[in-house]
Amino acid sequence: MRNVPASSRVTSRLVAPLTILALLAIWQLVCSAGLVPPFMLPSPIRVVQALVGDWPLLIGHAATSLAEAGLGLAAGVALGFIAALAMDRFDLLYRAFYPIVVLTQTIPTVAIAPLLVLWFGYGMLPKVVLIVVATFFPITVGMLEGLRSVDPDEIDLMRAMGATRLQILRHVKLPAAMPQFFSGLKISAAYAIVGAVIAEWLGGFSGLGVYMTRVRKAYSFDKMFAVIFLISGLSLVLMWAVDAVRRIAMPWERRSDSER
Incomplete structure (x- = not known):
């Protein structure tokens, strides 16, 4: 640079x-x-006016959606991380469960959401479960690919030096998997907000999805566009937060960028 x-x-x-x-x-x-026609496509000025006018209400709904997204993302990351480590360690688990992990992504989240609401009610739990389902796949696949991308010669060298499995994981595999892990985490962060909104469409008492359903029924499309912009903004903020954590967790990338 x-x-x-x-x-x-x-x-x-x-x-x-x-x-x-x-x-x-x-x-x-x-x-x-x-x-x-204005009722089909409101102007950006009208959208901004709707955003400013309903800002206090939107903030309250956004807090609910962010809480659901945060809980679901944290659980999805934890489960995906553990699943990737287990499938990397035991080849039998990889052969048994990796196709199932891939299969979960062929089912639309919109089709799962009504079942979750039916099973768990209209509270926060079905929203969190849907977000876990949406965020589990990118984390698991990214982390697993990173763990399996390590050069076998590096692992053989560590074993020849007497390193344990835990030491190999800590000093070789995890650093190699970090780029793919954070790439999956960035995708999952965007999925978390979208998953929360989709779940809220089908029922709930608060959240941006509930707000969208109400303004759509009232044909207030300026407010509909306003909440869409807010959802996009929240997703971008989460993705930027992931980038910030990545720079802290991977200081060697900062050194490489400065050298280039």
Whole structure:
């Protein structure tokens, strides 16, 4: 990065924000010109007004969705981490359960959600279970692929030096698996918010999904777009948080970036 001109760095950072601003400007022009009826596509200005007007209500619903997403993501990460370690350690478990893990991703979450509500009621539990199902797969597969990507010669060298299985896991396998783990965690963080909203569509007392259902029935599409923007913003914040944790947990990547 030290050899890249400052103007090029600034331009690369501004490309995404400028693209978003351009799309919003086109959207506003289309709405202002009357090319699309307002009840079908509210303008960005109306969406911002709805977001500001309902901000206190949205914050309350967002707190519920974030609590569900946080609990489900934490449980999904823990279960996925343990499952990946177990399948890496025991080949029989890998052959028995890996196809089942893959099979869980062929079932749409929208199809699972009504069953979870039927089984566990309208509280927080079915939402958390659905988020665990959605986040378990990226963590398990990413972690398992990372653990199995280690060079066998490194493991043989550690064994020749008298290292135990735990030492090999700690000093060789886990560092090698960290990039794939955090890649899966970033995907799971986005899935957590979406999974919470999908579960809330089918029943509940609070949450962004409940809010979306109410404003949709009232045909308040400006508020519908407002909550969509809020959900996207929350997902981005969670993904940025994962990146921050990754930089802390993998300091060698920061050194490599600075050298480049």
